[in-house]
Every structure is written in structure tokens, then in C-alpha cells.
Amino acid sequence: xxxxxxxxxxxxxxxxxxxxxxxxxxxxxxxxxxxxxxxxxxxxxxxxxxxxxxxxxxxxxxxxxxxxxxxxxxxxxxxxxxxxxxxxxxxxxxxxxxxxxxxxxxxxxxxxxxxxxxxxxxxxxxxxxxxxxxxxxxxxxxxxxxxxxxxxxxxxxxxxxxxxxxxxxxxxxxxxxxxxxxxxxxxxxxxxxxxxxxxxxxxxxxxxxxxxxxxxxxxxxxxxxxxxxxxxxxxxxxxxxxxxxxxxxxx
Numbered sequence: 667x668x669x670x671x672x673x674x675x676x677x678x679x680x681x682x683x684x685x686x687x688x689x690x691x692x693x694x695x696x697x698x699x700x701x702x703x704x705x706x707x708x709x710x711x712x713x714x715x716x717x718x719x720x721x722x723x724x725x726x727x728x729x730x731x732x733x734x735x736x737x738x739x740x741x742x743x744x745x746x747x748x749x750x751x752x753x754x755x756x757x758x759x760x761x762x763x764x765x766x767x768x769x770x771x772x773x774x775x776x777x778x779x780x781x782x783x784x785x786x787x788x789x790x791x792x793x794x795x796x797x798x799x800x801x802x803x804x805x806x807x808x809x810x811x812x813x814x815x816x817x818x819x820x821x822x823x824x825x826x827x828x829x830x831x832x833x834x835x836x837x838x839x840x841x842x843x844x845x846x847x848x849x850x851x852x853x854x855x856x857x858x859x860x861x862x863x864x865x866x867x868x869x870x871x872x873x874x875x876x877x878x879x880x881x882x883x884x885x886x887x888x889x890x891x892x893x894x895x896x897x898x899x900x901x902x903x904x905x906x907x908x909x910x911x912x913x914x915x916x917x
Contacts, residue, residue, distance in 0.1 A: 684754030847911030877912030
């Protein structure tokens with residue numbers, strides 16, 4: 667097998683939530699490169715359409731992952747689904763004393779309930795083809811991180827859901843969870859703008875140093891792992907929590 671033949675996804679249909687930016691955007695590009703037909707699902711329809719227009723066999727859909735009607739409307743337009751990447755999510759900064767109930771509920775809705783809603787809606791299609799679900803977790807679900815009470819809580823739930831689904835459907839589905847460290851995305855830039863506008867470079871240096879490798883990750887590196895996990899070469903992998911974090915959880 668030549669390297670060009672490895673981890674191919676020809677004939678597969680993949681849907682990526684939060685697909686128009688960051689890890690989602692890189693994933694759409696990588697899965698398309700592997701031969702998949704990609705559905706770019708994002709709450710920002712214009713951004714999704716811009717990305718889809720640059721990819722072969724891609725289409726854009728507006729999807730609010732917190733809204734059942736929005737998800738079902740998309741599902742009604744899809745006849746086949748082989749790969750579901752639950753990537754959409756938001757962050758929050760604060761310890762338990764400074765996380766307001768509304769903030770906590772918002773994070774649980776966007777980061778946890780959405781994975782339930784999207785997966786539940788697309789489950790019948792995935793079961794037809796022994797599909798692959800890839801949930802995007804975080805090191806924040808595996809270790810404690812200061813000032814990330816709500817975020818750690820939600821990502822821990824995503825890990826638990828991934829394992830439960832893998833055990834519930836061991837022969838009918840493959841379900842894996844990828845756990846990135848800090849990755850250079852608009853997600854991170856938004857965090858710096860919101861919380862550290864006056865000291866962005868200082869905090870950026872701290873984010874780099876947090877990974878023993880000495881830098882943050884690239885969205886393309888996460889996307890490459892998603893491609894592998896979605897491929898036939900990974901058929902024996904299910905229920906796995908895959909750290910890709912520059913050594914963070916090993917330290």
C-alpha cells in the first residue's frame with residue numbers, strides 16, 4: 667500500500683459540526699482530501715458555504731447543534747452517513763465560585779447536550795453502515811485545569827458518552843474520542859481577546875509552555891488523527907480516548 671492509498675475514505679459521507687472554522691475546518695479539508703463527501707455543518711451558514719465551495723463533493727448546511735428542529739431538518743436531507751464528527755463547542759474561564767448558573771447551563775447545552783442531540787438524530791443512518799463517530803473531547807476532560815471548572819466538566823462528560831456508546835453498540839458502531847491539548851484556532855484567539863487583551867503575548871507564551879513539546883497544536887494535526895480514526899485501518903479501534911496534546915497528560 668502506498669502512502670497515497672492509506673486511510674482513504676472514498677465513497678464515505680462525513681458530517682462535521684462546527685465545520686466552518688478551526689479544527690472543524692481543518693477536518694473538513696482533510697476528510698475531503700481522503701475522498702469523503704463532506705457536509706460542513708455550522709451555525710454560520712456563510713462561512714460553511716465559503717469552505718464547502720473550495721472542496722470537492724462538499725455541501726454546507728446551517729445547523730444549530732443545540733436545537734432539535736435544526737438538526738432534524740439537516741438529517742431529513744441526508745440519505746447516507748458514514749462518519750459523524752461532533753466538533754462544535756465553546757469555552758469558558760472561571761473557577762466554581764465565578765461560574766454563574768447561566769454560564770454553566772450554556773456550556774452543558776453546547777458542549778454536552780448537543781453531542782447527545784446530534785448523535786441521537788443521526789444514529790439510524792450510522793447504524794445502517796456501521797458508521798464511525800468521532801467526538802472531540804479535550805485534555806480538560808482528563809486532567810484538572812485551573813480556571814476551567816465548567817469546561818472541564820463538559821469535556822469529561824463527552825469522554826463518558828463516547829465510552830458508553832462504544833459499549834452500547836460494540837458491533838454496530840465505532841465511537842472514539844480525540845482529546846487535544848491547546849490548538850491554535852479562532853477559539854483560542856477569541857479566548858485571548860476576551861480575557862487577556864492587554865497581555866496576549868504573555869498568555870500565548872504560557873499556552874505554548876503548557877505542552878511539554880513547547881508549542882500549541884495545529885488544527886491540521888488533529889484533523890489527520892480524525893482521518894485515521896475514521897478509516898478502515900482503524901476498524902479495531904472503538905471506545906478509545908486519544909490524547910494529542912504535546913505530552914500534556916503524560917507530564
